[in-house]
Amino acid sequence: MTQDMTFERVAGPFEGPANGVVWDGACLLFALREEQRLMRFDPAIGDVTEARKYTSRTGGLAIGPGGELYGGQEASRRLIEFLPDGSSTAIDALLDGEHHNHPGDLSVDSQGRIWFTDPFSPVLAQGPQFFPPLDHASVLRVARDHRRAWVMQRMTFDTVAPRAVLVSVDEKTLYVAEGEPRRDHVRELRAYPIDTDGTLGNHMVVHTFGADHLGPQRGIEGMCLDGDGNIVACGGWAKNGPGPLVYVFSPAGRLLRTHELPADMPNRCAFGGADLDTLYVTTASGELWAGKSGD
Numbered sequence: 001m002t003q004d005m006t007f008e009r010v011a012g013p014f015e016g017p018a019n020g021v022v023w024d025g026a027c028l029l030f031a032l033r034e035e036q037r038l039m040r041f042d043p044a045i046g047d048v049t050e051a052r053k054y055t056s057r058t059g060g061l062a063i064g065p066g067g068e069l070y071g072g073q074e075a076s077r078r079l080i081e082f083l084p085d086g087s088s089t090a091i092d093a094l095l096d097g098e099h100h101n102h103p104g105d106l107s108v109d110s111q112g113r114i115w116f117t118d119p120f121s122p123v124l125a126q127g128p129q130f131f132p133p134l135d136h137a138s139v140l141r142v143a144r145d146h147r148r149a150w151v152m153q154r155m156t157f158d159t160v161a162p163r164a165v166l167v168s169v170d171e172k173t174l175y176v177a178e179g180e181p182r183r184d185h186v187r188e189l190r191a192y193p194i195d196t197d198g199t200l201g202n203h204m205v206v207h208t209f210g211a212d213h214l215g216p217q218r219g220i221e222g223m224c225l226d227g228d229g230n231i232v233a234c235g236g237w238a239k240n241g242p243g244p245l246v247y248v249f250s251p252a253g254r255l256l257r258t259h260e261l262p263a264d265m266p267n268r269c270a271f272g273g274a275d276l277d278t279l280y281v282t283t284a285s286g287e288l289w290a291g292k293s294g295d
Contacts, residue, residue: 072103187219
């Protein structure tokens with residue numbers, strides 16, 4: 001991604017925001033949280049079809065090392081695996097005996113461990129409210145133990161509203177986008193070292209978003225890796241600040257470049273296409289955009 005990108009809208013607008021987006025090796029999958037559907041975009045023919053329905057407000061999506069498709073269901077307060085036969089199975093794990101909040105963004109490492117943001121949500125979960133929210137909003141991780149059972153662990157202890165999460169190529173760093181666009185929140189891109197025992201060390205601030213008389217700037221909402229291991233992040237809005245952008249950071253955290261997005265409030269991003277050279281970005285207005293570098 002050394003050149004400017006040209007974006008075009010390839011799907012939408014749908015009802016409500018478009019959220020998590022992943023490339024499954026053949027097509028692009030993206031989540032419509034409010035419509036409770038997963039959609040499939042085939043770039044070879046430009047066709048958009050429904051891949052799943054009744055997804056219980058799934059917003060975050062991620063692909064595992066074996067091609068597993070995982071989703072974060074906000075309405076059910078759980079992670080699930082979407083199975084190839086059209087069914088799904090819940091990842092049955094509690095955090096110290098308690099139910100976690102509303103899973104947001106997901107990232108899966110080569111060991112199959114699922115790292116995910118677990119913020120609070122103003123929308124209540126479905127059904128009777130038996131289980132109160134946690135007293136913290138953190139990055140959590142689920143991994144299989146020696147019996148292949150899922151075990152959940154709290155990873156961050158200094159987050160208030162984690163928005164996006166990404167494991168680096170060498171899996172030695174966890175990048176976390178922290179903070180909602182509120183004056184009482186800091187909005188930062190953070191880099192946490194992943195220690196040899198799997199825990200996180202003290203974070204480094206990679207990028208900070210400010211505030212002015214128009215209000216706080218909107219920070220990063222989604223991240224992915226490019227072919228060089230750089231962090232590609234989308235965020236911002238037209239209300240203030242530099243506007244809706246795609247940021248490219250080096251693994252060391254240096255801002256390499258930005259790309260202007262011709263749509264407001266980008267949500268998530270992922271590379272796809274036959275050569276994995278197309279950047280797909282979803283937006284809060286329910287659109288899917290595709291960007292490619294110029295000649």
